[in-house]
Amino acid sequence: MLAIIGGTGLTRLSNLAVAHREVVRTPFGEPSAALVLGKLAGHDTMFLARHGHGHTIPPHRVNYRANLWALKQAGATAILAVASVGAIRGAKPGGLVLPHQIIDYTWGRQQTFFDGNGAQVVHADFTHPYDDGLRAVCLAAAVDAKIALADGGIYAAVNGPRLETAAEIDRMERDGATLVGMTGMPEAGLAREIGMPYASVCVVVNHAAGRGDSAERISLEGIARVLETGMDRVRTLIEHAIARIGRAAP
Numbered sequence: 001m002l003a004i005i006g007g008t009g010l011t012r013l014s015n016l017a018v019a020h021r022e023v024v025r026t027p028f029g030e031p032s033a034a035l036v037l038g039k040l041a042g043h044d045t046m047f048l049a050r051h052g053h054g055h056t057i058p059p060h061r062v063n064y065r066a067n068l069w070a071l072k073q074a075g076a077t078a079i080l081a082v083a084s085v086g087a088i089r090g091a092k093p094g095g096l097v098l099p100h101q102i103i104d105y106t107w108g109r110q111q112t113f114f115d116g117n118g119a120q121v122v123h124a125d126f127t128h129p130y131d132d133g134l135r136a137v138c139l140a141a142a143v144d145a146k147i148a149l150a151d152g153g154i155y156a157a158v159n160g161p162r163l164e165t166a167a168e169i170d171r172m173e174r175d176g177a178t179l180v181g182m183t184g185m186p187e188a189g190l191a192r193e194i195g196m197p198y199a200s201v202c203v204v205v206n207h208a209a210g211r212g213d214s215a216e217r218i219s220l221e222g223i224a225r226v227l228e229t230g231m232d233r234v235r236t237l238i239e240h241a242i243a244r245i246g247r248a249a250p
């Protein structure tokens with residue numbers, strides 16, 4: 001069953017016909033919210049609001065381990081994560097991007113399930129952080145839905161919750177990053193550690209600090225405006241992705 005993790009602007013999936021909610025306890029503490037289970041495009045789907053239903057959990061306080069564990073325990077077999085991002089290069093506000101790589105600048109987060117405690121040391125391969133098959137489904141779904149989805153981007157994961165300085169964004173651009181967001185890690189890494197195929201659809205909601213119309217400051221009102229229409233397109237994209245997955249494995 002596909003699980004959707006919704007971020008800022010997507011605290012509920014309005015096109016999900018909700019059957020029930022499930023409160024899952026995990027060895028890592030409480031997930032961000034109860035899991036919402038139901039049907040989307042006629043197929044079983046699970047939804048989790050990353051920042052809680054009331055959007056009260058900031059990116060650095062999200063219990064990523066509990067979230068991933070809970071989804072797996074409830075029967076998720078793949079995760080499509082939705083995130084809002086700033087554009088460093090290439091993309092523009094309003095665009096949707098399917099990143100293919102990650103650079104992790106976060107710190108101080110619980111970032112692994114393999115945390116010692118006497119167990120064998122495990123190093124998960126993370127060369128290609130996103131699942132190729134799930135990315136292909138998203139790209140095909142975008143064609144089905146006639147929604148523009150840019151194929152590829154390098155996601156810089158930052159701690160937040162403050163936005164970046166222009167110099168920090170310059171450094172990330174020199175590193176090769178094209179998008180910046182606050183929740184992509186450790187989420188993607190943890191999904192890999194538990195063997196869960198994972199891809200992320202990113203909604204570009206602003207030019208990153210010092211870029212384009214964010215040259216002087218980042219307009220939070222501008223972000224709110226772009227977020228709403230962007231997430232409407234994401235809901236449609238998700239519906240088509242689930243229909244495709246459902247057709248492939250009825």
Ligand code: HPA
Pocket residue numbers: 084085086087158163164180181182205206207208209
């Ligand atoms: N920086 C970090 N995270 C973000 C941004 C940004 O500019 N926009 C949306 N999430």
